[in-house]
Amino acid sequence: MSLLCICHFYLHAKGLPMSKKLIEIASEIVQTQVSSTPMSAADITASLRQVFSTLLEMQKAEAGGIELAPVAEGVGEAPSEEKPVLSPANSIQNDKVICLECGAEMRQLTSKHLVSHGMNQKEYRKKYGFSMRTPLSAKLLTKARSKAAKKRGLPEKLRQYMEARKQKKAAASTKAATATVTAGKPKRTRLRKSKA
Numbered sequence: 001m002s003l004l005c006i007c008h009f010y011l012h013a014k015g016l017p018m019s020k021k022l023i024e025i026a027s028e029i030v031q032t033q034v035s036s037t038p039m040s041a042a043d044i045t046a047s048l049r050q051v052f053s054t055l056l057e058m059q060k061a062e063a064g065g066i067e068l069a070p071v072a073e074g075v076g077e078a079p080s081e082e083k084p085v086l087s088p089a090n091s092i093q094n095d096k097v098i099c100l101e102c103g104a105e106m107r108q109l110t111s112k113h114l115v116s117h118g119m120n121q122k123e124y125r126k127k128y129g130f131s132m133r134t135p136l137s138a139k140l141l142t143k144a145r146s147k148a149a150k151k152r153g154l155p156e157k158l159r160q161y162m163e164a165r166k167q168k169k170a171a172a173s174t175k176a177a178t179a180t181v182t183a184g185k186p187k188r189t190r191l192r193k194s195k196a
Contacts, residue, residue, distance in 0.1 A: 022059065026052040038105065088128040094139045100128050108137035 030048045033039070039047065091098045096105045101117040101124075114124050125132055135142045149155065 022052055022055045026055055088130060091128075092134070092136070092139065096138050097136060100124075107141050 026048055029051050030044060033047060034044060086098060086100065086103075088100060091100050096107060097109050098105050099109060099113065099117075101114075101119075104113070106113070109121070109124070111121055114120060117124075119127070121136060122132065124130075124136070125134065130136075137145075
């Protein structure tokens with residue numbers, strides 16, 4: 001729904017006359033909008049300016065007796081405010097991750113959130129073309145976790161574990177190969193001479 005339609009609907013639903021100050025009406029509209037969707041301070045300011053200018057336009061039209069034409073969705077909005085189609089690569093940003101299903105912004109896409117869309121993290125990654133190793137969290141959060149892990153010595157411990165595991169596998173495969181070779185040879189049995 002366009003902003004002009006929202007303002008018009010809001011004014012008629014509330015039964016507000018235009019005698020109330022426009023800035024008060026605009027702030028009420030933006031407060032309602034903020035209560036339903038999370039917005040940054042810049043978004044709130046831009047929304048307040050846009051609502052105010054739309055209300056001013058409506059007031060001028062009302063004073064002049066001009067009927068405002070219905071506005072189609074998306075028409076009349078500033079091009080700078082149009083949101084570009086979000087690609088999977090752009091959905092993971094420095095300070096937030098944007099869910100490609102619903103557009104929600106958060107620090108990390110949790111399994112709990114993805115369950116609300118009927119999928120798990122593996123299915124989400126597959127659907128949007130992420131590699132299975134791509135973390136579904138903001139880049140700053142991923143860096144902070146990596147830094148904390150390095151501080152605890154995790155990479156070194158992980159290397160040691162991987163090396164020990166590799167040696168264990170090598171020893172097990174050598175043992176299995178030896179067992180296979182000995183199992184393949186027929187056992188020799190001594191023949192006893194029968195006593196006559």
